[in-house]
Amino acid sequence: MNEFATILPVIFPIIAGAALLPVKFRNRKQREFWVLTITILNTIFALYAVYFADAGVVTIFHFSEKLSLTFHIDGLSKVFATMVSVLWVITTVYAFEYMTHEGREDQFFAFFTMTYGVVLGVAFSGNFLTMYLFYEFLTLATLPLVMHAMDNKARHAGKTYILYMMFGAALAFIGFIFIYCYGDSIEFIYGGVLIPELIKGHERTLQVVFLVAFFGFGVKAAILPFYRWLPKASVAPTPVTALLHAVAVVKAGVFAIIRLIYFSFGTEYLMGTWVQNVILIAAAITIVFGSTLALRTPHIKRRFAYSTISNLSYIIFGAALMTPAGLTAGLLHMIYHALIKITLFFTAGAILYKTHREYLYEVEGFGRLMPITFISMALTGASLAGVPPFAGFHSKWALATAAVQSSNQVAYLGIVALIISAVLTALYIFYIVVRAYFPRKREYAAGYYDHVSDPNCYMTVPLIMLTVITILIGLFPSELLVVLEKVATGIM
């Protein structure tokens, strides 16, 4: 029974979503009813599986002695799955309203639902092969979502997406092969699965392979130099960018990197090597680079996309410290950033939906007219910039103190990167808020303020909920930290 409960949240949405593909709903209400029901049901299934079904390792297929498809819900899975499940429902409600603006909702929600199952598949994966499988499926399931608009920009974005994702998968595949050959098994076990006797003499090769696999998974996590697909993908409808490219897809990339470092190769093997320094530096550079590009982009959604690139590398930096404190900090930021970024994208979406404005110089003075939108933006923006006592400060704090404690000289560079990024973040996020509340003194065309108002409750309720959750979870980080520490030390 428990095994079934573990598999259900993954399979159910995939099948339901596929079943939705040929269906043409008669009206909006009907579609919303079905999609929402499926989503909420699946969230219940997922949370049940995570918190109540104690099934251990569930084998779905056994290919050969070493190769099999398994699910195993450990602490890391729980964190990721809970985050995704809760956010999926909220986003679905938001998407109902938003997609009336885009069209072809039937197809959209079919793939959207399927993606839910696939993401949970990544979260629940018990070994490298399973994760690789769902990782590939994730690319395939999200491709139609990215290309939804089907205009030239969307198609071009889709091609870029394919190129980068497949390239990343190819690199990750190499890592998989080596774990298969040099590891005890391909299962995810805290501390790694490499067999010391087999490695002797091949250390250099394995280090290079790790780097290759790291950058392979890093493509989904938008690490330099493989970040280009993310800003391009921001042409997708906002719910897609918000959930997928701020939460599901990119966090899957980070998740995979954490699995790679802590559960496949093992920190014991990697810590202190040149490889660790390389990934620390890569993360640090991305942190600054993403923030810098964000500052230079006047397009709001793309600005947030670059911000995501930067913030993902915060998480990678934490993971790359290879200490439990570092991983805890990284996981904390993973959760915080997901909440913050999804809220920010929702605000951008609200602006787009109501006023068709996309650039920040077009939102002068909107603050008074769209209060819910911009207050959410201001509060979560402050959190992103790391203003205490909001969430973002705690994760930056955790990351930096973990870096100091690691006594790794290269890690200190990372702290500097964090600070620089914090400044840039404050600038690029507050600038939008400033424009909204302190509009420039000049003549505004008649009709400039037409339709400028908050969207209806489908979109505002999710916004408010997310803002409130972000603030609460930021004010009381202690309980969360305790849980994450357990995960990071392999207890959970």
Added chain:
Amino acid sequence: MTGDSILLLPVLLPLFAGIGIWFLKEEKQRNFIVFITIAVELALIFYVSAKGGTLTVWHVTSRLSFAYHIDGIAKYFAVIIGLIWLLAAIFSMEYMKHEHKPRRFFMFYVMSLSALISLCFSANMMTMYFSYELMTLLTFPLVIHTQEPQAVRAGMKYLGYSIFGAGLGLLGFFFLNTYCVTTEFAPGGTLNMALTEGNEPLLLFVFFFMAVGFGCKAGMFPLHAWLPTAHPVAPSPASAVLSGIITKGGVICIIRVTFYLFGADFIRGSWAQTALLVLSLSTIFMGSMLAYKEKLLKKRLAYSTVSQVSYVLFGLLLLHPVGFAGALLQVAFHAAAKNILFLSAGAIIYKKGCTLVTELRGIGKEMPVVMWCFTIASLSLIGIPPAGGFVSKWVLAQGALSSQFGVLAVVGISILMLSALLTAGYLLAIVTDAFFPGNSYDYAAMEKREPNYFMTVPLTILAVAVVFFGVFPKYLGNFIDTISGVIF
């Protein structure tokens, strides 16, 4: 919450009152509430300072908490800030008649006080950092208040520099969290000597960066560039408190970091101290030099601030009781004097619309009270008795001589002298032009433009204070000695 909850009141009152002020549309009513709020706040400050006390508001995590504690530094700064804030508020009530959106101005003006008091009363690094950030965020709307493009640009520059400076401070905070026994402020420092063994170079770097970062708010080179841009574009009362008070926020942070976290003994004699002394001296000189050449009145005053606040930093970094005393005295006198100068400039703009120095000929005849206060403030800044500035600069010089720096002390004093000369140049020129416009002046066009007592009374009070404490400095001096007794 454990401790004296009364300490929370002076922090929260302006915050909530400020929000409430937003809703008051009627001018007289609003001005009244503003006045009452700040007056009550001042009373609370006095009360709390007399009583003393500690309060832990909230434990965020095991290492981080929000806590307040009244010690000498807290009292000293809080009182100065409270007094000047009240006087500038009265001035603003008249000034804002000519500016748009006064509600918003007063809201942020009052709320900023909350952040400043929180900063003064901070008992640990976390609270101080939080207050510092809050201060930046709440004063930012004051800078961009006019919403002119250049104001917005200046505001973003302010934001960027401030957050960068805070960031550097935060960077140090990360390290101190590991290397200090506790991040609660304690006189003499809280470094964990066992851990610092062998890591001194690292920690000195950390200290240096923290000082530079917090020095940004105080206008120290190299992070000073925001000051001359931001102060002039704000409405004059805002410029006044920005120059006179907010800069001191940075000073407080440097004091706390140097004497209450690292401890003077750790820093004394190190390259970090020397480097920072050099930076502050360069700033003193550079600020005066740039002020001398500047034609825009408010910008000239801004450069002057850059220079004058670095006097404070110089005094602090001598790490000697006498230098410390000079620094704190300079804090008080500069706060008062600079406020007078900016408020006067504000009065001039309000009444006559002049912004350039060259337009001020004969204004002494038109606004005598204002310009007399201006003169007294100028004397204080230059360092001529009986104005208070003389006392502070004299003590600073003494401190330089008594410290162990041979060459640097001499250089320091020379720069102080040079700066005094330049200051005379850029301030006295205005004064002479104002009162003795010369033959080419059109006396017929002159008219009495004295502003009303909303503006003149605060100016006069400040001017009197400058002279009074200049003549009787021992009231301040004794108090300062109680502080330096603990930290040296």
Added chain:
Amino acid sequence: MEHINWIHNIPFFSIFLAMLGGIITALINNGKIAYKIHMAIIFLICIMSGILLVDVAAKNEIFTFMMGHFPAPWGNELRAGPLEALMAVTFSVVMLLTVGGGANFVFKDVVPEKQHLYFIMLNALFGAMLALIYTNDIFTAYVFIEINTIASCALIMAKGTPQSMVGTTHYLIISLLGSGLFLLGVSILYGITGHLLFPQMKEAIVELIKTEQYHMPLLVVTGFIFIGIAIKSALFPFHSMLPGAYGSATPTSSGILSGLVLKSYIILGIKLIYCVFSAQVMESLRITDILFAFGLSGMVMGSVYAMKERTMKRMLAYSSVAQIGYIYMGIGMGTRVGVTAACFHILAHAVTKTLLFLCCGSFVEDSGGKEKIYHMRGAALRNPLAGIGYTLGALSMIGIPLLAGFISKVYFATASVYSPGKMAAVLIVLGVSMVLNALYFLPSVIAIWTPAKEALNSPSPSVSPAFAVSVIGFIALNLILGIYYRPITHIIQISLDLLAQ
């Protein structure tokens, strides 16, 4: 009568039946009946091969069958082990499904008078392929290579369009070049060793190597033979005949040619490596390295050319070039695990590429005969089954887990770990190839599922049951290869061990 081991007769019967079918069909003028005969024969052969496979795999034996009761070294021999039986089964099943599903294409493309000829050629082709699989004699191999070539040309030509004529000519010339080289090599080898049967040749060659005689001629001979095979199996850079030929032939032909015919030559090549030359000889003569290099370049260049194509059939043809490259890469690694991977990929590609060609044919039909991918927009929406088939085939090519292509990749990659010098090259090129494959397959998949802007006045597609069965069958095969591959790779492994003895 002595106890006849029926099972041992199966190889001979299979070839004989196929040839017989060709002869019978020549007497019948009706295309539809010819088709039915053909299907029946293939079906029978399939069953027989299946029995053979089960028997030989269980007994783990490889046997030789003398034809005509003339003992070696003069008579003709057939040899069958698990690998041969597996190949025979696979070829039969693929043939069944392809011809069954593609029959409609044949009936549409080929003029009625010539239809039965088409099926004659199919029978001949099939017989020849079986012969290549089972043969133990090098001259027989040559004979059937030629029969194969002629039958292939006929199949390409069957459509009767000018392009198919051009394609056929090109194909014929290149193929004959390949056969010619092969023949030359065989002749010289016969001259050197004096034998035509594999076992004897192997002994002779081992002797020659030991005594260091004829070193240069041996090198040249090996070169001729393998280059000949390489040309015939369209290894880069000898692939030029493919796109024209496959692009212009009827989909059924293209499927069989690219899925089966090319592979039959490669299987012959593998048998030559193990039964005639032995792996060590190949290594010492550096042939494997050359094949490896060509294989790698084929993998990349095939995909590069495919990306430039706007016509789906030509794109699939170039994709075949790339996939043949994979197989040669595996062979070129020179290790048994490498060849195992190559054999598995033969199976995987056989089931996948034929599926792709069949579905492609269906799309062309649905789009009113237009062949450019652009015109196929929405084809999958009109014919969902073909759409799903094509999509799965494409995903298998890219290497998505659960499908055959992924298992191939895993085998190739793990095999490379045992060839340290070649490992980096293999892994890098596998990665590059995967990305390139995605870059041309995924857009085509997206295109067929995108609704067309204008309504096409094409005949509403009718999905014949045969087509449906065929597509579903191929999908099932692909999934089996992707999931339950263990028994199959096990058979391949024991086979190769037996062959090497």
